[in-house]
Amino acid sequence: MRVMVLVKATKESEAGQMPGPELLAAMGQYNEELLKAGILLGGDGLASSSQGARVRFEGKTRTVIDGPFAETKELIAGYWIWKVASKQEAIDWLKRAPFDGGTEVELRRIFDLEDFAPAMTPEQRELEQSQMKRLHDRKKNPSP
């Protein structure tokens, strides 16, 4: 199964502050372990919400609000995607992350095609598989 590991924002991340060298080094080491264990599939840091926006939907109306957004607790600063055998394995790995100082991380299971299958028609399943294949192929051969 795959999980998404959501690292919640803090005042510091929202202020665009970079982690210090010790934390960066510890993170690098941790990511290396995740890679070696075959767990790490991907991850990114996100620029603060001051560079973002929100689109709110209501009927045909779209309301666009530029960041920053006040509810820091509801924002994310970055994420990983991990491949694990179980939720418990993900939790065990996450507990070893070099976070401190009140950092909050949320772990969420990612939908597999098999999970969706009961909600899809056979045509939709086929289309979904074709879309995933094209996406995967595009990743291997990205256009310039």
Added chain:
Amino acid sequence: MKFMMLVIPKGYEQAKPGTLPDPKMVENMMKYNESLQKAGVLLALDGLHPPSMGARVSFSGGKPRVTDGPFAEAKEVLGGYWMIQVKSKAEAVEWASRAPMSDNEIIEIRQVQDFSDFPPETQKHLGDFKDKQSPPRK
């Protein structure tokens, strides 16, 4: 520029384990995903099972504390995301506005940090980590 479009579905914070989107929503989503693909902007996408199937870990004082979902105080939760490659934030906003969302739902648009966005000192510490990453899909 890479952006994430983060889907914040209404009421998902209360969704029970095993909740699935309804077939009409799946249909609309797949059409939208197809349009993103055809335009050549789609890099990745995923849906997330509800928080009731997740967990949170908080780190303080050197002791990680685990809490299983659901999370009573959460007013907004992530339901899924698209990662797109576009020329500007305005273009990302335009794409987000076309997504098949329901009333009072939100898409949050956030820029993905490029290696070159980091100051030189940080880049040095990150080293060649990005090159070592395996592709992000199974």
